[in-house]
Amino acid sequence: MQSGHQLCILSILQKLSFIKGFDELVSMRVLLLKEPRDGEAGPDPYIQELAARGHEATMIPVLSFKFVSLNNLSDKLFQPDKHGGLIFTSPRAVEAVKMCVEAEGRGEEWRLIKDKWNAKSVYVVGKATGDLVRQLGLKPLGEDSGTADVLSCLIIQRENAFLLPLFFPCGSIKREVLPTALRDNGVPLETLTVYQTAEHPDLQESLTSYFTQKGTPASIAFFSPSGVKFCLETVRELSSERLTRIKFAAIGPTTADAMTAEGLCVSCSADKPSATGLAAAIAKVLL
Incomplete structure (x- = not known):
């Protein structure tokens, strides 16, 4: 039979385990700065591919x-x-x-x-x-x-x-x-x-709402040089000192070049401009 002291320690360890699990869950969040594919049946392929790798992805439309x-x-x-x-x-x-x-x-x-x-x-x-x-x-x-x-x-x-x-x-x-x-x-x-x-008319409001409700994501993916142009300043302001902890991903070399030109450190780039290619690249840097 466990003593009261042992039960107290066990309770603390369980709480710490929950907090650790919660932190890990938060670290799995990915922000996709792109428009959903029109007419796509079922889950968006980018969100689906990231979910299959254990990541919670959110998509925010950037362009109109x-x-x-x-x-x-x-x-x-x-x-x-x-x-x-x-x-x-x-x-x-x-x-x-x-x-x-x-x-x-x-x-x-x-x-x-x-x-x-x-x-x-x-x-x-x-x-x-x-x-x-x-x-x-x-x-x-x-x-x-x-x-x-x-x-x-x-x-x-x-x-x-x-x-x-x-x-x-x-x-x-x-x-x-x-x-x-x-x-x-x-x-x-x-x-x-x-x-x-x-620029999408709701972009700034959507970004602010995301960071307010979900916090700073573990990774942010850009899909075009235009997306970099319209989003980056707001992302920098909202993430503040946590900016350097974000793993920035690019859909391809053209977008990666635009990110680098703006002073971002590109953590990964998709080998092919597809949901599978991007999800695999992000999964590697979020291990």
Whole structure:
């Protein structure tokens, strides 16, 4: 039989064990600074992959988008004979195409047109963009390239100056790496801005609410240079002296470069821009 003294010590140890467990639980929190995937059934894949590795992830939308030039985009989509292929480097550009396809009941017409595009090349960056392209009935190439820089090398290898220009629907703040590389190597290209990017109107309030309710997360993941631009100052203010304890993660090298340029120490970067790639990278640094 245990004495009263022993029971008292046991009680203290149990409480300490609970506190330790609670601290470990807090340390598993991950903040994802990105928009949920539109139309995604079930749990978001990033949250799901992190949960499978024992991490509690929260997603905060960072960007808002306004679609523009859709009439012009529609004209080009339904005249595939004027272009040598398509390039998509973001899910939003694919969403703009989907809006054009679904507008005015042009679905049946698209079923015929898409085969003409599939006879050409449809280049993409990233699995998320590739999945959306497949939903349109198109066959993506290069989704494992990871960055526009790498994709440009693939395109240069496959295309030549004698083909019709590739058509590149893009955002207002796209990087110029891919267009420059293609033009420098004689690959004709036509770009069209189909969406404009801005800070999400609820971003600052959402960040403040997260830090107030859940505290400083163990890891924060950025998904674009724009996300770094819009979030970093607020994250620094809210985390204060705890900033150096946060493991900062990047979805890829372009985002990592933007983080480094702002003075952040990048703890990890996904080997591929996917939920699995990012979750695996974060899991390693949170061991």
